[in-house]
Amino acid sequence: MLSEQSAPVIKATLPVVGAAIDEITGRFYRKLFDAHPELLRDLFNRGNQANGAQRQALAGSIAAFAGMLLEHPDTRPDVMLARIAHKHASLGVTSDQYKIVNEHLLAAVADVLGEAVTPQVAAAWDEVYWLMANALIAVEARLYEQHGTPEGGTWQPMTVVARHEETPHTLALTLRPADGSPARAFRPGQYVSVQVELPDGARQIRQYSLSAAPGAPEWRITVKHVREGPGPAGEVSSWLHDRARVGDVLPVSAPFGDLTLPAGDGPLLLASAGIGATPMLAMLHHLADTGSSRQVVVVHADRSPADHAHRDELRRLVGTLPHASLHLWYEEAAQQASASAPPVAVSAGRADIGGMPLPEGITAFLCGPLPFMRTLRGDLLGRGVPPQAIHYEVFGPDLWLAEQ
Known part of the structure; x- marks a missing residue:
């Protein structure tokens, strides 16, 4: 819940911040990657940075969260937070990275809005950020605990045990833990992250839904080949289609995602x-x-x-x-x-x-x-x-x- 001091400030400034949010997030990412180029190389999706999709998603989540704090001050948008937290945990995001994001995001707000960002305005938006960040950190900590791993440590080596071209543009890869043990169970509808090392040394990560039976001893992912068109070709999907072979070992995350079947017998x-x-x-x-x-x-x-x-x-x-x-x-x-x-x-x-x-x-x-x-x-x-x-x-x- 927003404090009594911050709520009227956010209400008054949300239209201004919302109008400039795309410029703010663009400036934020430039600052972040200038200071931490390793995040673009090994964590953030370079394709989504190039086409602006990640900037739009960040802008939408910030504006939506601030609006929900004002419209529903006594509730927390758990559905929205859970969706983001599952994605973060699948990428191995850690709590210390939120401090880095906070530093560069608030600096971007100050750069874009200039003198309008008084100390009171800065403090109010800092409060919004940490309300969202601390909620996400708590959810992500529970997800890591459920998998019995330290923060950011859900990765495991998985061996490609089968490869099948489903269509000219989709490839099914069957994966099994490299130590030969059965793959862990997952909830139907969940996804995993797959990391590949690209020719330039970047270690890019993408998420793929698990497309086979949850109780099977192996996992299966089905990868659509994102070809060059209006946007750049998919770096990871292209690598998997062109290079992934039976016997290859890939770092794969634990299963995450909240699009899962409810219990019961409803239609x-x-x-x-x-x-x-x-x-x-x-x-x-x-x-x-x-x-x-x-x-x-x-x-x-x-x-x-x-x-x-x-x-x-x-x-x-x-x-x-x-x-x-x-x-x-x-x-x-x-x-x-x-x-x-x-x-x-x-x-x-x-x-x-x-x-x-x-x-x-x-x-x-x-x-x-x-x-x-x-x-x-x-x-x-x-x-x-x-x-x-x-x-x-x-x-x-x-x-x-x-x-x-």
């Missing part, structure tokens, strides 16, 4: 597009392995059947669930279900759930490009699904965070 909507199918696959594996009788509506959208990674596996999993249905949309040629496949509704075009029958009390999980998720969320809200029953996962910086 579910699992809606994905493109590579967003990966966390849904783990959820379906879990439901199938536990003999679930839940009502499950599975929706997936893709460019074409040939681009749909794990297509046959998805059909098979849905077919094992007694009260599940599968609805597929392909922007290009639609593929009809074969006689041996479970009942599948296949349509051409973009996913549209507006007229789809949904059971009462459904809990929805969304994963895919932001326009896809925004559209489906809007449709669900319009049909009376409460906001707290709609969960999502964003691959990359969470540019949707400030809108929730």
Whole structure:
């Protein structure tokens, strides 16, 4: 909760800070990386720095947190904090790094706003920062404790034991602990971080959802090859597609992420597009392995059947669930279900759930490009699904965070 002294200051200055937040975060990152180039080399995603996505995500989270402190002074935005904390823990972020961020972020605020940053204003925004930072540090400490590791120490060497090209643009890698022990269990929907050493010596990190059964002795990740287009090519996805081979050993984090199935027997909507199918696959594996009788509506959208990674596996999993249905949309040629496949509704075009029958009390999980998720969320809200029953996962910086 904001102090009585700081609350009116934040209320008065939030519009000014919000209007300049993109410039502030840009200045912040320049200052941070000038002072600590190793953070850009080995922690921050260089691609997201180049295209501005990380700057937008930071700006959104700061503005959203400050706004929530003012609008709901007696509550803490735990959902937002948990999402950020899981990502930080998967990267190995430590509490001392928050002091470094604080120093350069407040300096950037002072640079951009100049004389408007009085000592009172600086103190109020410092309070906002540490309210958010200390909450994140506490959540991250609990996550590290749950994994039985010291702060930032969840990394383990994993051996690539299988490699399979699912589509021309997606690669499935099966991983097992390098010491030969079984992979630890995870909650369906979680992800891991994978670190690779690039030709220039940088050790870049990316997150990938675990796409196979949670109880299996091995993990599987499915990597979309991010090719050069409007933005730069994906450094880590390109390295994994071009160089990762059976027998290679990669540093991999423990499983993290809060997009996980709730307990109980309530109905579910699992809606994905493109590579967003990966966390849904783990959820379906879990439901199938536990003999679930839940009502499950599975929706997936893709460019074409040939681009749909794990297509046959998805059909098979849905077919094992007694009260599940599968609805597929392909922007290009639609593929009809074969006689041996479970009942599948296949349509051409973009996913549209507006007229789809949904059971009462459904809990929805969304994963895919932001326009896809925004559209489906809007449709669900319009049909009376409460906001707290709609969960999502964003691959990359969470540019949707400030809108929730």
